[in-house]
Amino acid sequence: MVMKGMKMIEKKIALTGASGFVGKEIQKYFSDTVIIKRNDNEAEIMSKLQDVDVVINLAGAPIVKRWSEAYKKILYSSRIETTKRVVSAINRSEVSYFISTSAIGIYPNCTPCNEKCTQLDNGFLGTLCQAWEAEARKCVKPTAILRFGVVLGKEGGALKKMLLPFKLGMGGTIGSGEMMMNWIALSDLMRMYQFLVQHKHEGIFNAVTPKPVSNITFTKSLGKALRRPILLPLPAFVLKLLYGEGASVLLDSKDIYPKAIEEKGFVFEYEEIDRLLTSHNI
Numbered sequence: 001m002v003m004k005g006m007k008m009i010e011k012k013i014a015l016t017g018a019s020g021f022v023g024k025e026i027q028k029y030f031s032d033t034v035i036i037k038r039n040d041n042e043a044e045i046m047s048k049l050q051d052v053d054v055v056i057n058l059a060g061a062p063i064v065k066r067w068s069e070a071y072k073k074i075l076y077s078s079r080i081e082t083t084k085r086v087v088s089a090i091n092r093s094e095v096s097y098f099i100s101t102s103a104i105g106i107y108p109n110c111t112p113c114n115e116k117c118t119q120l121d122n123g124f125l126g127t128l129c130q131a132w133e134a135e136a137r138k139c140v141k142p143t144a145i146l147r148f149g150v151v152l153g154k155e156g157g158a159l160k161k162m163l164l165p166f167k168l169g170m171g172g173t174i175g176s177g178e179m180m181m182n183w184i185a186l187s188d189l190m191r192m193y194q195f196l197v198q199h200k201h202e203g204i205f206n207a208v209t210p211k212p213v214s215n216i217t218f219t220k221s222l223g224k225a226l227r228r229p230i231l232l233p234l235p236a237f238v239l240k241l242l243y244g245e246g247a248s249v250l251l252d253s254k255d256i257y258p259k260a261i262e263e264k265g266f267v268f269e270y271e272e273i274d275r276l277l278t279s280h281n282i
Helices: 021-029 042-048 069-091 124-136 157-167 186-199 215-226 236-251 259-263 273-279
Strands: 013-016 033-035 054-057 097-103 143-148 150-153 183-185 203-207
Touching (some): 013 021, 021 186, 042 069, 069 097, 069 124, 097 124, 097 186, 124 143, 124 236, 143 186, 150 157, 157 215, 186 203, 215 273
Parallel strands (some): 013 033, 013 054, 054 097, 097 143, 143 203, 150 183
16 A cells, blocks of 8 residues: 555656646656657657656646637647657657556546446547547557546645635635545655555556535535635636636536556545545645
């Protein structure tokens, strides 16, 4: 089992998506990192893979935006085309392990799922994730794919965006608040990377806590932690006006569980949303 606070044996890591919230944290967590840029060609990637043990692929344009047809192409190319070049370079290198990224948007709505779920979402996000994973699976080295839920950390990502309106006393639920929120603490995600790198486990792993919560439960927990009231909900139609089809990222209800990583012996430090929010002193 992975123990709380356990620090890993040093490995040289090559990283795509280094400028994002998770990418920045990985650079702090794994001290010896090499950055692969999204526009690097295969020859440049090969050069950067010299003496690299593990590649972590986080490449991808931000998903919570308005999905115009032009932006959909950016979402696709930033994930699939980048992964294609990275995998081709890995297959010709001495890299021993590859961890790629996907999202729980691959799963259907309102259906309890773990990694053995055979039903897949057929919307844009679901098909994007399927194509992304298909490119990662072309890697001939041992490969893991992490399907992300909402990553929560005080210094960035979704939680940082939520804090200001709550601190101003303007926080509220999204729509009915009934949709499920599948989350993971940033620190647990880093420990999950550590666990996978150490053991070189292969396959699909859901990067979410075993205890998802509804949006209303999360909202109440955040309001309680900040000692702020919960006001009127943000109507779903407002999000649809702002983000169009992209609002589905915020409005869809997924009910996802991390069975595969737990079966390997990984232990989450933060399973309860109240404990996470209280311990982070937000």
